[in-house]
Amino acid sequence: MTIAVDNWIEQIRAGDIRAISRAVSAIENRDREAEEILRHLFPFTGNAYRIGVTGAPGTGKSTLVDRLAGLYRGERKTVGVIAVDPSSPFTGGAILGDRVRMQSHATDDGIFIRSMATRGYLGGLAQATGDTALLLDAAGKQIVMIETVGVGQGEIEIVRLADCTLVVLMPGMGDDVQNLKAGLMEIGDIFVLNKSDREGADRFDQQLRAILQLVPERNGWKPPVVRTIASENKGIDELARQIARFRAHFERLQDRPAREIAHWKEWLLRLLQSRLMERVVGDHMNAAEFESLATAVAERRKDPYAAVNEILARAGLGDKS
């Protein structure tokens, strides 16, 4: 380890915002040094409580995360926030401009906030988000919140990183609760009915509770519904109480080791996937060869399964059947 990296790691562990920020950039850009840093930081991880926050655009997730962060800061807990924006693979950034977030925390060293957008190929975002969560964990953040728009498969991958998942809903999200996707129901440990002063909130709330009755309990936990108006800071303390209750519930069960192992299995698969792509495509095939293979498929001179078998064979992973 060079002295520069050594210093960097020390600064990260001390919670230095600039050092953390540089490391997140290294993770996003898939710099070689990102892995080196993460390997050295890894033994210091495992202490943060990860809260996933997901929901459709417009439900007020960002404001909710902001208020929850404020509450935890009030309790002197250090907080990290990762806002995942998976929606811009074309320009590599948000054309509407990254909203200016959480200005109220701008002078607070105990909170680190970062938006992340899609880079690289499939699964890259989940990978980068996971690495960043580890980084913030090692940097001593007691609470790490991961906010994603969803719920699609990519978001589910991301949310599975969390210890506790909040699903944010609002009245008027469709004709009624029946429209909500089943997966949203299954993923939520706590349901937040935000903007609950809006018309239709009572009806929505009732329907939501009725549907939650149908969701099978997981380890004796019945997901509660918490009504909030994040913009007015209403219901945030009740939400924090429910999160604490959930955390205590699972700590009492002592199934954390099993959950952790499941978590790491998924993590390893994801990491393996991105490494494999780098090795096999990067090392055994140049861009021109890949282009000509894709052209042969586009012109129906070769089928895609045969093309992929060719790539695998070059990497010494040919079909043995």
Add this chain to the structure above:
Amino acid sequence: MTIAVDNWIEQIRAGDIRAISRAVSAIENRDREAEEILRHLFPFTGNAYRIGVTGAPGTGKSTLVDRLAGLYRGERKTVGVIAVDPSSPFTGGAILGDRVRMQSHATDDGIFIRSMATRGYLGGLAQATGDTALLLDAAGKQIVMIETVGVGQGEIEIVRLADCTLVVLMPGMGDDVQNLKAGLMEIGDIFVLNKSDREGADRFDQQLRAILQLVPERNGWKPPVVRTIASENKGIDELARQIARFRAHFERLQDRPAREIAHWKEWLLRLLQSRLMERVVGDHMNAAEFESLATAVAERRKDPYAAVNEILARAGLGDKS
């Protein structure tokens, strides 16, 4: 090729609904015979026009797809519909019950409708959806519609399969259009403002058009906004007209080969990814070994990067640096 498979392929090409249905199941279950069938069908693909339809839950995508399918059937075009439900990795199926779709088409042989849910590991759904789109193409469907809930990264992968992408919105999806994610703006070739008889539609429409002014043109195409009330079959013909206009626009440009090659590059990467995982994890490591590796990581005895390097080394893909 066995006689059974041979017959099966003939039946698929003839548009036999049961034969197609069996093949979709084989694709979903990753049966060995799925690949065999797809390889034989591949030369007969490339004729379908693929329409991607995406948008948040509750915007009325299914109804819209239903009505659009009805319109194309009225023009004697054969139609395939793939409704992707990426949201249920936990139970493997929708707990609220798969909505009964498009009953109006139940007796029509010219339309094939199928819901697909997540199976297997990451990227599996995009893979299965793509394979099914190829299958329906080879089965002679002139229009293949792919409906997804989104927009997350998984959905973007799926939508990129399409020749033309509709983004479905509705009034009241948030405080205003500013809340829409940038990626949604970039992905849409045509924007559908459904439920356009609702309060706030005019304001939403205006804002949407204002924002679309900011989106860079792609190949001289300015995405139009079409107002619909799908439940009343209103605006569907205008929507079909815009789709036809988009199709003609790109056919005039004659950039189909370039788009096709880009499409197949992405497809090959995706296929490669799933094959690599099968080969490397499946062939070189059993479940118990993988479990013990994940346990070592969970207990911080080993870092995840080292663990993955071990798996790669076993598969003969170790780090050469």
